Amino acid sequence: MYREKIPVTALPAWSKLNDVNFLDSKVADLGASKGFGLVTERALNSKDTFDIPTLLTIPGDLILSAETVEEHAKADQDFRQLLDAAGGKSLRGDVLLFLLMQTTIGSPNRNHVGLSTAWTAYTNMLPDLIPVPTLWSEEERFLLLGTSLEVAVTAKLATLLREFEALREQTATISWCKKSWWDDEALEFRDWLLVDAWYRSRSLELPNNVGECMVPVLDMVNHSSQPNAYYEHTPSSGVSLLMRPDKMLEIGSEITISYGTSKSEAEMLFSYGFIDEQSTNKSLVLTVDPFPDDPLGKAKVAAFEGPPLLRIYADQDKIKWECPFLYLMLLNEEDGLEFRMLQQTDGSRSQLKVFWQGSDVSDATNTFETLTSEHPLSDVFSLRAIALLQDRIRQQLERLYQSEGEVELLADTPFVGPDRRSNAILLRKSERLTLEKAFAAADAQKNELVESRVVLRYLGSMDEPADEKTNSDDFA
Numbered sequence: 001m002y003r004e005k006i007p008v009t010a011l012p013a014w015s016k017l018n019d020v021n022f023l024d025s026k027v028a029d030l031g032a033s034k035g036f037g038l039v040t041e042r043a044l045n046s047k048d049t050f051d052i053p054t055l056l057t058i059p060g061d062l063i064l065s066a067e068t069v070e071e072h073a074k075a076d077q078d079f080r081q082l083l084d085a086a087g088g089k090s091l092r093g094d095v096l097l098f099l100l101m102q103t104t105i106g107s108p109n110r111n112h113v114g115l116s117t118a119w120t121a122y123t124n125m126l127p128d129l130i131p132v133p134t135l136w137s138e139e140e141r142f143l144l145l146g147t148s149l150e151v152a153v154t155a156k157l158a159t160l161l162r163e164f165e166a167l168r169e170q171t172a173t174i175s176w177c178k179k180s181w182w183d184d185e186a187l188e189f190r191d192w193l194l195v196d197a198w199y200r201s202r203s204l205e206l207p208n209n210v211g212e213c214m215v216p217v218l219d220m221v222n223h224s225s226q227p228n229a230y231y232e233h234t235p236s237s238g239v240s241l242l243m244r245p246d247k248m249l250e251i252g253s254e255i256t257i258s259y260g261t262s263k264s265e266a267e268m269l270f271s272y273g274f275i276d277e278q279s280t281n282k283s284l285v286l287t288v289d290p291f292p293d294d295p296l297g298k299a300k301v302a303a304f305e306g307p308p309l310l311r312i313y314a315d316q317d318k319i320k321w322e323c324p325f326l327y328l329m330l331l332n333e334e335d336g337l338e339f340r341m342l343q344q345t346d347g348s349r350s351q352l353k354v355f356w357q358g359s360d361v362s363d364a365t366n367t368f369e370t371l372t373s374e375h376p377l378s379d380v381f382s383l384r385a386i387a388l389l390q391d392r393i394r395q396q397l398e399r400l401y402q403s404e405g406e407v408e409l410l411a412d413t414p415f416v417g418p419d420r421r422s423n424a425i426l427l428r429k430s431e432r433l434t435l436e437k438a439f440a441a442a443d444a445q446k447n448e449l450v451e452s453r454v455v456l457r458y459l460g461s462m463d464e465p466a467d468e469k470t471n472s473d474d475f476a
């Protein structure tokens, strides 16, 4: 959709009109990779003082939250119609519709649609170019091959496309949507990608039951792992940005907040389009699929609570991992795992039930690590888990190694932006290192388990001829 962009130089006027106060701070252009950011307009000191400087205040009615989206729908009939037809599934979905509505009102395609709000002009000041990978070119996304983001970005793009097609279907008969969006194909998939990217890279969590929301102007503040500012919210006075204690800032210093200390490099790149090189959080999340020839594979995925994911992370100098699904994946019927379909008494829908050693564990499918640890063959199960873990890591490393040559060639072409190139290369290097360390750690764990008496006896019993086996201890 064509947008009549408003330059960020209009922000001070917009702020005055909407009671946003800059206190010794202003928005400035910080250059290509960071975009805009907040800087100090004079030297500030929060050392040895109780009088911590406030840098910015934003009135509560400008916050875009679940509550305010609903308020806007009450005032704007066109938005109400849109929300009734395509909203109500998630907060994110409703906020995306609100942002789309604002860009429509602010565009020449408006056709007298909707009610202009403070957000209408504000969205027209927001950037078109956001470095999140859902907005990367195909060539740039190729650089993510073999990283944990390869699958995540592909899946996200597929979801976004489904959402956009659903929006088209759900609003095709609303006359203003037809006129402003669909008749001339003014609204494109790229517009949906953009509002999703705005939300992902600019939303934050506020206390006092506000939850996930967007706060204009506060979303101009960039991230640092050593932030010099923080924000707080009070129901009476809205949002304030304050200087952290014990800081001294020169005039023109960048004011920064933390976007979260627990986010991995992949999460930062996925949500914000950059990797903080100072970040010490080295972790990655991979998908795990059951064996293709496992007859119980589909049932295991269906019965498991949540998506089957493997998280590998560094805890101080140790590499650790967690993957509750792996402990379900490694079990067979002979181990005592059983699936049953229970028919409801009224003959309606049947329910999938999971049994372990005869007990119903349908509500605890993510606790198989604990359940198997109480079994006499627990070492055998742990060994199977480690072998599966190593296999998954090997698979991922192979994908990284095999794509390296092509990635290097492509990275130096004009099809790839310099920031995207450096972020993708950084992610590849960092994830490769973590995976290699995890592989070595798994090897050490495997070697220890192979020496376990339980494992040796179990493996011995597997090697025995069938007639002798019936006399030995039954581990199966």
Ligand SMILES: C[S@@+](CC[C@H](N)C(=O)[O-])C[C@H]1O[C@@H](n2cnc3c(N)ncnc32)[C@H](O)[C@@H]1O
Residues within 6 Å of the ligand: 033, 034, 035, 036, 037, 127, 130, 131, 201, 202, 218, 219, 220, 221, 222, 223, 224, 271, 272, 273, 274, 276
């Ligand atoms: C909440 S917005 C901050 C304002 C943004 N810079 C702008 O021009 O509108 C978050 C975006 O700012 C950029 N950003 C924030 N902190 C950054 C950092 N430390 N390094 C690089 N880019 C950063 C990223 O593009 C991110 O998606």
